[in-house]
Amino acid sequence: MAVFADLDLRAGSDLKVLRGMVETAAHLGYSVVAINHVVDFKEKKQEIEKPVVVSELFTTLPIVQGKSRPIKILTRLTIIVTDPSHCNVLVACTHLDVDLVCITVTEKLPFYFKRPPVNVAIDRGLGFELVYSPAIKDSTMRRYTISNALNLMQICKGKNVIISSAAERPLEIRGPYDVANLGLLFGLSEVDAKAAVSTNCRAALLHGETRKTAFGIVSTVKKPRPSEGDDDSLPACKKAKCEG
Amino acid sequence: MATLRGLRETPRHLLVCEKSNFGHDKSRHRHLVETHYHNYKVSFLIPECGILSKELKNLVMETGPYYFVKNLPLYELITHEFINTFVKKGSCYALTYNTNIDEDNTVALLPNGKLILSLDKDTYEETGLQGRPSQYSGRKIMKFIVSIDLMDLSFIMDSKKYERISWSLKEKKPLKFDFLLAWHQTGTEESVMMSYFSKYQIQEQQPKVAVSTLRDLQCPVLQSGELRGEAEASCSAPELFDWLGAVFCGVDPNNEPNNFISTYCCPQPSTVVEKAYLCTVTGFIVAEKICILLEQLCHYFDEPKLAPWVTLSVQGFADSPVSWRESEHGFQKGGEHLYTFVIFNNLDYWLQMAVGANDDCPP
Numbered sequence: 001m002a003v004f005a006d007l008d009l010r011a012g013s014d015l016k017v018l019r020g021m022v023e024t025a026a027h028l029g030y031s032v033v034a035i036n037h038v039v040d041f042k043e044k045k046q047e048i049e050k051p052v053v054v055s056e057l058f059t060t061l062p063i064v065q066g067k068s069r070p071i072k073i074l075t076r077l078t079i080i081v082t083d084p085s086h087c088n089v090l091v092a093c094t095h096l097d098v099d100l101v102c103i104t105v106t107e108k109l110p111f112y113f114k115r116p117p118v119n120v121a122i123d124r125g126l127g128f129e130l131v132y133s134p135a136i137k138d139s140t141m142r143r144y145t146i147s148n149a150l151n152l153m154q155i156c157k158g159k160n161v162i163i164s165s166a167a168e169r170p171l172e173i174r175g176p177y178d179v180a181n182l183g184l185l186f187g188l189s190e191v192d193a194k195a196a197v198s199t200n201c202r203a204a205l206l207h208g209e210t211r212k213t214a215f216g217i218v219s220t221v222k223k224p225r226p227s228e229g230d231d232d233s234l235p236a237c238k239k240a241k242c243e244g
Numbered sequence: 245m246a247t248l249r250g251l252r253e254t255p256r257h258l259l260v261c262e263k264s265n266f267g268h269d270k271s272r273h274r275h276l277v278e279t280h281y282h283n284y285k286v287s288f289l290i291p292e293c294g295i296l297s298k299e300l301k302n303l304v305m306e307t308g309p310y311y312f313v314k315n316l317p318l319y320e321l322i323t324h325e326f327i328n329t330f331v332k333k334g335s336c337y338a339l340t341y342n343t344n345i346d347e348d349n350t351v352a353l354l355p356n357g358k359l360i361l362s363l364d365k366d367t368y369e370e371t372g373l374q375g376r377p378s379q380y381s382g383r384k385i386m387k388f389i390v391s392i393d394l395m396d397l398s399f400i401m402d403s404k405k406y407e408r409i410s411w412s413l414k415e416k417k418p419l420k421f422d423f424l425l426a427w428h429q430t431g432t433e434e435s436v437m438m439s440y441f442s443k444y445q446i447q448e449q450q451p452k453v454a455v456s457t458l459r460d461l462q463c464p465v466l467q468s469g470e471l472r473g474e475a476e477a478s479c480s481a482p483e484l485f486d487w488l489g490a491v492f493c494g495v496d497p498n499n500e501p502n503n504f505i506s507t508y509c510c511p512q513p514s515t516v517v518e519k520a521y522l523c524t525v526t527g528f529i530v531a532e533k534i535c536i537l538l539e540q541l542c543h544y545f546d547e548p549k550l551a552p553w554v555t556l557s558v559q560g561f562a563d564s565p566v567s568w569r570e571s572e573h574g575f576q577k578g579g580e581h582l583y584t585f586v587i588f589n590n591l592d593y594w595l596q597m598a599v600g601a602n603d604d605c606p607p
Contacts, residue, residue: 002364002386003347031347068342068422159383177577184251190576190601191382198347199386 003031004176005201007076007100008131008164011035011052017169019057024170026062026071032201034074036166041079051075074205078102094120099208100162102129103152105145113155122160127204128152131166132174132182146185153187161188162204163196255577255601261481263471266542266591273585273595276607277538278531280583281354282339282564286534287492287524287557288541291463291517292550296455300544303537308450310426310528311437312341316444317420318361319413321353322406327394329440331357334429337530340421345563346575351421352565355428355531357395362565363388370417373409380574380602389565389572424528451527458520462497462510463487466553468592476513483511485596488555488584491522517551534558538585545589557584567603574602581606 009021018035025033035052054073061070094117101121103109121128130149134141152161163183167173174182176197183193264271286307290296296304320326321338330336335355343350350362361375368375368388375390392409413419427437438446464479464487473480479487490497490508497510534556541554560567562579573581578600586594597606 066342066344067348180577190255194346194576195382195384199382199384203384 002198002202005032007034034076133172149186158192285559293521359392361390468588571604576601
């Protein structure tokens with residue numbers, strides 16, 4: 001099994017709150033968290049803010065409860081596209097180079113999921129994300145969350161589903177086993193619900209990493225620049241080129 | 245509708261109850277105690293008892309010691325020196341500490357010489373050892389079990405198999421864990437574990453003993469021949485199991501109306517005992533010591549006593565990769581695997597074994 005991950009901690013302007021959220025996540029047992037920067041894609045040329053630098057946030061990363069390892073912090077970018085002509089879920093599933101498709105919970109879905117694009121998305125390795133912190137805050141959101149989730153489950157049968165908090169405060173995060181139980185309410189089976197917090201998150205992260213590689217097999221690593229005194233290395237490289 | 249039906253189901257759990265007598269030839273009690281390797285908590289409850297006899301007290305104080313080593317590389321457990329010093333000369337137990345069986349890599353050494361590695365997909369592929377996928381893995385196989393027989397290896401020194409395992413754990417993917425170790429020696433040598441692992445930070449620990457005397461406890465009435473209980477005459481084995489759990493949690497079995505925590509009631513018919521002795525030992529406890537404790541509790545009834553029965557409960561580590569013998573153990577929402585002996589004054593006993601969702605049926 002994979003370690004537990006929460007892939008959606010909303011980045012606010014207050015670093016202290018963010019620090020509190022990461023510490024709470026570590027205390028609850030999450031080994032991986034991703035700090036999410038949300039961008040509303042309205043104008044054509046828009047400045048995307050710089051992501052939070054992890055070293056600014058913590059000098060020593062908090063240790064995950066029950067283990068001897070520190071928590072791993074990643075960053076993530078979410079783009080909201082509201083213009084239906086520009087891009088809709090259908091297009092996102094089949095063409096766009098993304099890792100996760102988030103299902104909105106703030107309103108009843110205006111469209112129904114159709115099986116063909118969802119199947120294409122699953123084949124491509126896309127994940128569908130459900131968030132639960134709006135459900136904690138408001139009872140109307142709770143109804144929409146559950147009904148949207150059940151719609152999704154009827155089509156995708158519980159494959160490639162991720163559940164994460166869209167937490168803006170430490171109190172909105174729940175423990176991994178509790179979130180797995182919440183998955184049962186969304187229509188997932190017991191095994192799928194646990195995978196939604198662990199295995200499928202790991203798959204989404206790997207999908208993100210492979211975007212920089214060729215078919216997920218070959219990757220390039222930037223070689224450190226040799227200093228002025230290292231003249232021996234240059235002729236060796238030239239030699240290799242001639243022979244190859 | 246399918247969701248609603250699914251929500252009403254509880255996660256799978258199994259309770260196996262059987263009855264026998266200690267004097268019986270084919271009684272499996274010894275075998276079952278000895279093959280439940282990783283024991284975390286041992287508790288016994290003696291009704292109508294205020295103080296413990298000297299023999300029991302000494303036994304309880306001598307259930308240790310066990311050792312804790314930090315950052316021990318795994319290849320140290322497959323060196324010939326380790327196998328000859330510890331595995332062959334007694335029962336050596338080891339379990340990784342602070343690793344969750346459903347998330348991380350876990351390693352356990354069983355006293356029969358088998359080293360069980362429960363690895364996640366990435367680590368399994370990196371070590372390159374031969375193993376089989378876990379039974380409780382789900383849609384995608386994410387967990388693999390590798391089983392290395394150390395007793396088998398040591399006979400074939402410098403064989404290809406040993407070399408490959410050694411290379412894999414030393415150079416290809418050196419794994420390091422915090423370990424809990426315990427050794428029950430068959431000879432009379434002193435414990436040399438402290439000196440053997442002196443270059444790693446090894447600490448000797450003693451199991452914690454917690455003792456309490458419960459007053460005016462409601463106990464169910466049991467008949468040793470009737471596992472299922474008899475209406476109005478005795479309680480059934482599952483009812484006793486629940487009651488014992490309530491006692492260990494310190495829950496008041498009176499179902500008072502203002503009790504916020506529990507509405508549990510003692511099963512009927514029941515009697516009230518004036519006092520009962522509850523002793524709990526927590527640590528990394530070897531199976532041999534539990535066998536000796538069980539025998540001593542049987543001797544409790546050598547002299548006539550007021551108590552109709554005594555119980556001995558043993559709980560296993562939630563993060564151990566095996567439950568009984570080499571049956572795989574997993575953690576779904578809870579990782580319990582435990583057994584309870586109810587010993588009657590005529591040396592009949594009830595044995596209850598319970599496992600959680602990701603477990604095979606107990607033997």
